[in-house]
Amino acid sequence: RKEVEQDPGPFNVPEGATVAFNCTYSNSASQSFFWYRQDCRKEPKLLMSVYSSGNEDGRFTAQLNRASQYISLLIRDSKLSDSATYLCVVNFGSGGYQKVTFGTGTKLQVIP
Amino acid sequence: DTAVSQTPKYLVTQMGNDKSIKCEQNLGHDTMYWYKQDSKKFLKIMFSYNNKELIINETVPNRFSPKSPDKAHLNLHINSLELGDSAVYFCASSQEGRRNGYTFGSGTRLTVV
Numbered sequence: 001r002k003e004v005e006q007d008p009g010p011f012n013v014p015e016g017a018t019v020a021f022n023c024t025y026s027n028s029a030s031q032s033f034f035w036y037r038q039d040c041r042k043e044p045k046l047l048m049s050v051y052s053s054g055n056e057d058g059r060f061t062a063q064l065n066r067a068s069q070y071i072s073l074l075i076r077d078s079k080l081s082d083s084a085t086y087l088c089v090v091n092f093g094s095g096g097y098q099k100v101t102f103g104t105g106t107k108l109q110v111i112p
Numbered sequence: 113d114t115a116v117s118q119t120p121k122y123l124v125t126q127m128g129n130d131k132s133i134k135c136e137q138n139l140g141h142d143t144m145y146w147y148k149q150d151s152k153k154f155l156k157i158m159f160s161y162n163n164k165e166l167i168i169n170e171t172v173p174n175r176f177s178p179k180s181p182d183k184a185h186l187n188l189h190i191n192s193l194e195l196g197d198s199a200v201y202f203c204a205s206s207q208e209g210r211r212n213g214y215t216f217g218s219g220t221r222l223t224v225v
Contacts, residue, residue, distance in 0.1 A: 034213045034214075042219075043202055043216035043217060043218050043219050044155065044202070044214075044216050045216070046212065046213040046214070046215070049212070049213060085153065087155065089213065089214075099157075099168065100145070100157055100160075100214070101157075102154075102155040102156075102157075104152075104153065104154050105153060105155075
């Protein structure tokens, strides 16, 4: 099983739709989780951290399910500008040592 | 002010050459990283430095040597470049204990011909 796994997509959705991505991870001791967004030929940028209780930022909702070892990202009312690749990030370790693993990304295309 | 800056942005060079990529962060973070993103867009960590000490050294050819003169800088030197080294190299930084994730530089697109 890969350390971090995502459906590569692409997810083609109409404007205004709700879309959800999942990301599974294999290390049950993983400690922190993030969703990043990467536009074509650009660097990844932090979209949101994922907290144990779930968290929301505007149209974006992130959830963590430790029992099943996955995190999710829900985007409501999709905009054309949401088109990008969404990367799941899982962090294991603390102090000076942190093992950071990126998923391969899920591509989202929002169509008019 | 750019938080994580890396230079050059583009680098085209011939096989066998030696090249360096520089990275600087002005965020006061204590950990810096080098990532490689290949043509399949897979982002893989290469090295991690915490307060100038090498913490993570993934399976990377020893032609790649990171150097951290201080905790705000992490440079990457590559010897004897090969065609397979062509990729985008991202520098990133983070601060232990904060949940702000990782801040990336804009990347260096390396093409070996």
